Amino acid sequence: MFDSLSEGLQSAFKSLSGKGKLSEGNMRDGLEIVKTSMLEADVSYSVVQDFMDHVTEKALGKRVLLSLRPHEELVRIVHDELISILGPVDSSLHLKQEGPTIIMLCGLQGSGKTTTCGKLSQLLKEENVKPMLVAADLQRPAAIEQLHVIGRQLDVPVYSEADNKNPVKVCQNGIAKAKAEGARVVILDTAGRLAIDEELMGELQRIDKKVAPDQVYLVVDGMTGQDAVNSAGAFNDALELNGVIMTKLDGDARGGALLSVKHVTGVPVKFIGTGEHFDALEPFRPEGMASRILQMGDIVAAAREAHRIVDEKEREELEAKMASGDFTLDDFKGMMEKVAKPGLMGKMMGLMPGMGQFKDMMESDEAAGGIRQTIGAINSMTMAERRNPKVIDVHRRTRIAKGAGVQASTISQLVKQFEQMKPIMQSMMGTGVGDRMKMMRQ
Numbered sequence: 267m268f269d270s271l272s273e274g275l276q277s278a279f280k281s282l283s284g285k286g287k288l289s290e291g292n293m294r295d296g297l298e299i300v301k302t303s304m305l306e307a308d309v310s311y312s313v314v315q316d317f318m319d320h321v322t323e324k325a326l327g328k329r330v331l332l333s334l335r336p337h338e339e340l341v342r343i344v345h346d347e348l349i350s351i352l353g354p355v356d357s358s359l360h361l362k363q364e365g366p367t368i369i370m371l372c373g374l375q376g377s378g379k380t381t382t383c384g385k386l387s388q389l390l391k392e393e394n395v396k397p398m399l400v401a402a403d404l405q406r407p408a409a410i411e412q413l414h415v416i417g418r419q420l421d422v423p424v425y426s427e428a429d430n431k432n433p434v435k436v437c438q439n440g441i442a443k444a445k446a447e448g449a450r451v452v453i454l455d456t457a458g459r460l461a462i463d464e465e466l467m468g469e470l471q472r473i474d475k476k477v478a479p480d481q482v483y484l485v486v487d488g489m490t491g492q493d494a495v496n497s498a499g500a501f502n503d504a505l506e507l508n509g510v511i512m513t514k515l516d517g518d519a520r521g522g523a524l525l526s527v528k529h530v531t532g533v534p535v536k537f538i539g540t541g542e543h544f545d546a547l548e549p550f551r552p553e554g555m556a557s558r559i560l561q562m563g564d565i566v567a568a569a570r571e572a573h574r575i576v577d578e579k580e581r582e583e584l585e586a587k588m589a590s591g592d593f594t595l596d597d598f599k600g601m602m603e604k605v606a607k608p609g610l611m612g613k614m615m616g617l618m619p620g621m622g623q624f625k626d627m628m629e630s631d632e633a634a635g636g637i638r639q640t641i642g643a644i645n646s647m648t649m650a651e652r653r654n655p656k657v658i659d660v661h662r663r664t665r666i667a668k669g670a671g672v673q674a675s676t677i678s679q680l681v682k683q684f685e686q687m688k689p690i691m692q693s694m695m696g697t698g699v700g701d702r703m704k705m706m707r708q
């Protein structure tokens with residue numbers, strides 16, 4: 267996401283660095299590159315223009331031109347400006363104290379509304395809030411069944427009426443049912459079209475007027491670039507939007523549309539969708555996004571991801587083992603099995619500062635094969651060997667290698683690396699790095 271933008275900005279800043287004092291002339295060259303990269307990243311022209319006006323004014327100030335590290339000052343200015351146009355932060359669903367909160371999702375067909383219904387339900391369930399889904403997309407033949415499938419997967423009730431052709435009525439009946447069953451949130455999955463048309467807008471306006479939802483969210487497909495911006499404008503004119511959810515920000519590089527959609531609608535970006543699974547919905551954080559744009563990385567997001575896959579108790583046990591030097595090859599294997607999930611290593615690398623370039627390498631078959639081999643080698647060892655690999659002699663090394671289908675040298679290398687790693691882990695845990703890592707995860 268935002269790859270071309272961050273690459274462009276990085277080269278812009280590189281061209282500014284190392285030149286000693288800046289002149290207004292070469293600062294303008296750098297700013298020109300920033301502008302081109304934003305346009306390439308699919309940020310719409312008027313937004314880039316606005317953005318550049320603000321940044322240029324600040325970048326040409328005396329303080330920046332005279333500073334010793336002007337490129338760092340420019341990074342800071344661009345970063346702050348990105349945060350300011352991406353903000354404010356508001357990923358609250360603004361749940362009411364009394365009665366169900368009605369959330370209406372709208373957007374073009376295929377934007378990810380139905381999937382997002384599932385993702386929001388999962389989020390609410392994690393907070394012990396009872397949701398109910400209402401199938402108000404009566405246009406797309408399979409939409410009702412799709413919502414029922416999601417409901418069954420997540421164990422969330424779905425309200426639908428097979429023969430009712432009036433979406434307003436279906437929503438009203440669904441809300442009555444939700445009230446009767448004590449659901450705290452009702453999510454209306456409304457119809458979309460392939461392109462915006464008056465009939466669709468009329469239908470949504472009728473639901474909006476008669477049902478009076480508490481929150482109306484526009485779901486936009488982040489992969490469609492300028493189309494996303496145009497449709498956002500049309501929905502924003504027709505409805506009183508409360509927020510935007512941008513989906514599919516896991517796949518495409520030109521995520522700059524997010525900046526434009528924010529600019530066009532003026533409402534907060536609530537969440538971003540980063541995958542097809544129900545847990546792939548992240549509260550939107552402008553700082554994280556701005557940092558990603560600048561390739562400074564988002565360590566907090568990486569730490570959160572790690573936090574999600576290793577539970578608290580397990581982590582504390584591992585940290586204690588590392589600190590005391592009791593960390594075994596078996597523990598090492600356990601950690602590898604956790605992070606060796608498809609896509610996760612690459613994702614984590616992509617979030618680290620300057621590590622974006624290694625992302626593809628970590629996703630490669632070679633890397634996955636290496637991890638599999640290491641896990642296989644550890645599996646071929648006895649428990650005593652896993653606890654203390656120093657006891658592995660030449661004879662055992664050959665046997666283990668044979669069992670795992672690798673060279674004997676691979677086993678010696680693994681043992682050597684593990685022995686080297688242990689004291690490093692121990693000192694890291696002992697010098698408070700563990701505590702700092704803990705703080706970062708919070």
Ligand code: GDP
Pocket residue numbers: 373374375376377378379380381382458513514515516517538539540541542546
């Ligand atoms: P709707 O027509 O607006 O209800 O769209 P759907 O919810 O049916 O989604 C259309 C397609 O987009 C489906 O294949 C979803 O799996 C996919 N999708 C939805 N959200 C995301 C996302 O955040 N990332 C990715 N990669 N795919 C998504």
